[in-house]
Amino acid sequence: xxxxxxxxxxxQSCLHVxxxxxxxxxxxxxxxxxxxxxxxxxxxxxxMSAAIVLAQAGWRVLVREASDRIGGGASSAELxxxxxxxxxxxxxxxxxxxxxxxxxxxxxxxxxxxxxxxAHPLDDGTAVMxxxxxxxxxxxxGTDGIPWAxxxxxxxxxxxxxxxxxxxxxxxTKHPFRMARFGLNAVLSAEFxxxxxFAGERARALFTGLAAHYPFLNQPLSAGFGxxxxxxxxxxxxxxxxxxxxxISDCLVSKLRALGGDVVTASRVESLAxxxxxxxxDVSPRALAEIAGARLPVDFRKRLGRYRYGPGSFKMDxxxxxxxxxxxxxxxLAATVHIGGSAEEIRASERxxxxxxxxxxxxxxxxxxTLFDASRAPLGKHxxxxxxxxxxxxxxxxxEHIERxxxxxxxxxxxxxxxxxxxxxxxxxxxxxxxxxxxxxxxISDISQTLFRPTWRRYGTPDRAIYLCSSSTPPGAGVHGMCxxxxxxxxxxxx
Numbered sequence: 001x002x003x004x005x006x007x008x009x010x011x012q013s014c015l016h017v018x019x020x021x022x023x024x025x026x027x028x029x030x031x032x033x034x035x036x037x038x039x040x041x042x043x044x045x046x047x048m049s050a051a052i053v054l055a056q057a058g059w060r061v062l063v064r065e066a067s068d069r070i071g072g073g074a075s076s077a078e079l080x081x082x083x084x085x086x087x088x089x090x091x092x093x094x095x096x097x098x099x100x101x102x103x104x105x106x107x108x109x110x111x112x113x114x115x116x117x118x119a120h121p122l123d124d125g126t127a128v129m130x131x132x133x134x135x136x137x138x139x140x141x142g143t144d145g146i147p148w149a150x151x152x153x154x155x156x157x158x159x160x161x162x163x164x165x166x167x168x169x170x171x172x173t174k175h176p177f178r179m180a181r182f183g184l185n186a187v188l189s190a191e192f193x194x195x196x197x198f199a200g201e202r203a204r205a206l207f208t209g210l211a212a213h214y215p216f217l218n219q220p221l222s223a224g225f226g227x228x229x230x231x232x233x234x235x236x237x238x239x240x241x242x243x244x245x246x247x248i249s250d251c252l253v254s255k256l257r258a259l260g261g262d263v264v265t266a267s268r269v270e271s272l273a274x275x276x277x278x279x280x281x282d283v284s285p286r287a288l289a290e291i292a293g294a295r296l297p298v299d300f301r302k303r304l305g306r307y308r309y310g311p312g313s314f315k316m317d318x319x320x321x322x323x324x325x326x327x328x329x330x331x332x333l334a335a336t337v338h339i340g341g342s343a344e345e346i347r348a349s350e351r352x353x354x355x356x357x358x359x360x361x362x363x364x365x366x367x368x369x370t371l372f373d374a375s376r377a378p379l380g381k382h383x384x385x386x387x388x389x390x391x392x393x394x395x396x397x398x399x400e401h402i403e404r405x406x407x408x409x410x411x412x413x414x415x416x417x418x419x420x421x422x423x424x425x426x427x428x429x430x431x432x433x434x435x436x437x438x439x440x441x442x443x444i445s446d447i448s449q450t451l452f453r454p455t456w457r458r459y460g461t462p463d464r465a466i467y468l469c470s471s472s473t474p475p476g477a478g479v480h481g482m483c484x485x486x487x488x489x490x491x492x493x494x495x
Contacts, residue, residue, distance in 0.1 A: 036057075040279075041064055042065060043067075070250075071088075073440070076245050084381065085246075085383065092367055093239060093479050096480060099480035110241070111240070116334045118336050122201075122342070126330075142202070147197045152227070162178075168482065169474035169475065188222075193207070210229045220447060243373070281468050295463050296463055307472065314425065321418050324406070339365075339386075356391040361405060364387070364405050441476070443471075445476060471483055
């Protein structure tokens, strides 16, 4: 009995000591984190996400933005006329809604949905509609409805799993069988998958338009873009933020400042020489090589300089006196419209951009937000956003080509125009240096750059204080903040 009591007292004493040691350890970690500082270069969604993660850990965080406007690719401005609010970069945000990090904050943005996520007009005067409801979409595709449902059904049903798995770096997974089944389709080219799965032109055109957000339609992995974008449309829709994309960035800045961090605009970082603390760079790989300079080995800087980018984009914004007069009235039900006609026409357009050629009938991605968010234009007026792929750095004016394509499916469109704003690849890069040559996807996503994006180090560099967190890192392009999130986690682990 005495032995038992003595043992119990001994165990209680040990537990008491362990509790004190644990408390002291936590206090030391807290003190250490409070003494850590981070410089974040760029106020885009990834830079802001990295800043918030570090600030949540108790770090002192400063974000420096070269532009006089916060947000990078998620910003808005009056580009045409006073009172007409246009999205400077991204316009429609399924991945923002899907983002695990944004969900955890949560992101305090009012999301607005069209009646349908997407419309794809055809020359016969009808439009192929992608509805939130998978069954409704399948029914409208006739005999291709069953293959459509079989292709997207597993991803939509398990969207909660897939949104976490797809928006993270490649690696170990808790769901190997689900991801393997998805991967067998995603690894294909978009052209092969569309032709092998669908017999009719309507389904082929709809899928090809989804995949053509990434222009390399005849290359492996391009089908994955169509799968992710289509599944997200069914699972969470393709919403627009009330007031424009700037609402996303303003919310992130508010979150950071509530944690004690700050953002300074018109504050370009020219060099990291002498910079103390951790650096999170929401910049292109080439830009990091220049800014870091001698802090990174020559061979690593050369590797960053060899990072490959895709075709550029030619973007237009319009202020309209009335809505676009679509021939297919169903187009007015969707905030996003894919303009390119048949699958083969879309493929020809994207092949031209990849080859450095200019197609007179480009595939145009268009957003008409004021059909559902009247706050962005004067009463009864509208804004429209659109872009097409074009050769990287091209100086060719695509305005006529884009407007002619819209007019093809909406006769009288030009009569609605009050003002227009045009931005070619060089203009886009001038406004956001991450858009190298006008590439809005953060670089080519072929097999090698997907596996080693942008290098095998992913976010880290040979200098343990410097991290890359732009869309050139996993999981890649999109307004989701996960590149910055994972880069910041890496910095916390290594600190």
